[in-house]
Amino acid sequence: GTAQIGVTGLAVMGRNLARNFARHGYTVAVHNRTYARTQSLVTEHGDEGTFVPSESMADFVASLARPRKVVVMVQAGPATDAVIDELVPLLEPGDIVVDAGNAHFPDTVRREQALRAHGLHFVGTGVSGGEEGALNGPSIMPGGTAESYASLGPILEAISAKVDGVPCCTHVGPDGAGHFVKMVHNGIEYADMQLIAEAYDLLRQGLGASAPEIGEVFAAWNTGDLESYLIEVTAEVLAHTDAATGRPFVDVVADAAEQKGTGRWTVQNALDLGVPITGIAEATFARALSGSAPQRAAARGVLPADTLAWNVPEPGAFIEDVRLALYASKLVAYSQGFDQIAAASAQYGWDIDRAAMARIWRGGCIIRAKFLDRITQAYERNPELPLLIADPYFTAAVSNGVAAWRRVVAAAAAHGVPTPAFSSSLAYYDGVRAERLPANLIQAQRDFFGAHTYRRVDRDGVFHTDWSGDRTEQTW
Numbered sequence: 415g416t417a418q419i420g421v422t423g424l425a426v427m428g429r430n431l432a433r434n435f436a437r438h439g440y441t442v443a444v445h446n447r448t449y450a451r452t453q454s455l456v457t458e459h460g461d462e463g464t465f466v467p468s469e470s471m472a473d474f475v476a477s478l479a480r481p482r483k484v485v486v487m488v489q490a491g492p493a494t495d496a497v498i499d500e501l502v503p504l505l506e507p508g509d510i511v512v513d514a515g516n517a518h519f520p521d522t523v524r525r526e527q528a529l530r531a532h533g534l535h536f537v538g539t540g541v542s543g544g545e546e547g548a549l550n551g552p553s554i555m556p557g558g559t560a561e562s563y564a565s566l567g568p569i570l571e572a573i574s575a576k577v578d579g580v581p582c583c584t585h586v587g588p589d590g591a592g593h594f595v596k597m598v599h600n601g602i603e604y605a606d607m608q609l610i611a612e613a614y615d616l617l618r619q620g621l622g623a624s625a626p627e628i629g630e631v632f633a634a635w636n637t638g639d640l641e642s643y644l645i646e647v648t649a650e651v652l653a654h655t656d657a658a659t660g661r662p663f664v665d666v667v668a669d670a671a672e673q674k675g676t677g678r679w680t681v682q683n684a685l686d687l688g689v690p691i692t693g694i695a696e697a698t699f700a701r702a703l704s705g706s707a708p709q710r711a712a713a714r715g716v717l718p719a720d721t722l723a724w725n726v727p728e729p730g731a732f733i734e735d736v737r738l739a740l741y742a743s744k745l746v747a748y749s750q751g752f753d754q755i756a757a758a759s760a761q762y763g764w765d766i767d768r769a770a771m772a773r774i775w776r777g778g779c780i781i782r783a784k785f786l787d788r789i790t791q792a793y794e795r796n797p798e799l800p801l802l803i804a805d806p807y808f809t810a811a812v813s814n815g816v817a818a819w820r821r822v823v824a825a826a827a828a829h830g831v832p833t834p835a836f837s838s839s840l841a842y843y844d845g846v847r848a849e850r851l852p853a854n855l856i857q858a859q860r861d862f863f864g865a866h867t868y869r870r871v872d873r874d875g876v877f878h879t880d881w882s883g884d885r886t887e888q889t890w
């Protein structure tokens with residue numbers, strides 16, 4: 415065979431990835447379970463490059479140059495396993511199977527192990543940016559062996575988004591590292607979206623501003639520290655008018671948020687690792703609360719809303735407070751997400767370079783933003799940095815916003831406006847910087863009822879007090 419790369423699974427994502435490869439001059443073998451999709455790709459876009467269509471998996475594999483590189487872009491879960499099972503007997507040692515779907519990283523770890531036993535490279539790869547990104551340049555997060563990246567990497571880098579000429583693609587780490595990092599990316603996206611939604615709600619309730627007016631505020635914010643794809647999208651959505659009613663579009667959209675599950679995976683993993691990602695967790699739960707129809711119906715008219723009349727005396731100052739609070743909360747959410755990457759990297763032996771992760775998220779993905787450069791710089795200054803907001807730039811940025819942050823969270827609480835992500839981010843900030851937390855009392859309680867022992871501030875060692883007896887202290 416002569417094709418340099420193959421794509422099997424030609425629904426929206428796979429079709430656009432195949433076109434992206436072809437547009438970059440690669441000869442692309444294409445295959446799909448249902449042949450009609452393969453035919454329509456070649457009929458509609460055959461002029462964009464060189465496609466080699468095959469009806470059978472065997473012909474598809476035979477059309478590829480060795481070592482073969484096969485990108486699998488099918489539904490995550492059993493469909494991915496079915497395609498892998500079909501591929502493996504047709505491949506030879508040294509060939510590379512790339513799973514570019516949204517697999518859960520433990521599945522990727524399992525598949526990598528299974529394919530390694532056949533002498534095959536399995537590269538679980540996060541691909542962000544939706545269908546538009548797949549076609550015009552996504553952020554790409556490949557796991558797998560360094561050996562596989564040597565031949566696969568240049569092709570993926572070629573089709574990835576570029577920022578300042580730098581590809582938004584790098585080798586993340588072994589086995590499940592790529593899909594893990596994509597998962598955390600999505601978790602951070604949840605937090606970022608929730609924070610933006612809370613800022614919108616504060617401006618709506620505090621100022622009585624209309625959606626288009628708030629859209630103008632977001633458009634202005636997009637020229638400063640907050641500049642990002644999500645802020646830009648927010649401004650556009652808020653400015654949009656519903657054709658049917660003539661009302662602002664967001665005013666006719668039902669307020670029950672849905673999710674496909676990557677936020678949940680992120681939070682579940684954070685609980686396993688013991689990493690407090692309060693921003694992502696609150697964002698995931700806020701979506702769940704918004705969708706809790708029976709509970710919301712039961713509360714309506716029974717639990718008094720108590721939203722006090724909110725007359726903000728100086729709208730300009732309030733808008734600036736919300737902006738500062740949003741930026742500080744966002745820094746906390748990102749700091750937490752990068753902590754989770756560090757913890758997973760240590761736990762699973764991945765050696766992930768956090769500076770590089772922030773770099774490949776600058777383009778092609780949903781959380782793309784200028785400020786990610788700041789994160790890269792922080793981890794370049796100190797690759798072992800234990801807390802992002804302890805880096806000098808971020809410490810200054812958070813300190814600059816902290817008074818505004820407190821005013822906004824306090825005012826929201828006083829007026830009955832829920833700000834779970836703003837509030838929990840502030841609580842995290844106050845917790846992580848506290849000289850002394852009330853965990854001393856937790857330890858004392860645990861020792862009282864469960865003899866769980868405690869440490870002392872004045873002496874080394876592990877101690878237990880005989881609570882049910884004479885209350886003398888024993889060294890454990």
Ligand code: NBP
Nearest residue numbers: 423424425426427447448488489490493496515516541544
């Ligand atoms: P879908 O997730 O809708 O999957 C459809 C594709 O899977 C079709 O090619 C279909 O073949 C194939 N397929 C299925 Br379903 N079962 C199969 C089986 N047992 N054997 C072989 N093929 C099978 O496609 P998509 O929306 O393009 O998404 C592809 C992947 O990309 C998914 O993992 C998804 O989670 C991920 N994704 C990522 C983003 C992003 O922003 N990164 C966005 C959207 C999706 P058929 O044509 O014969 O039915």
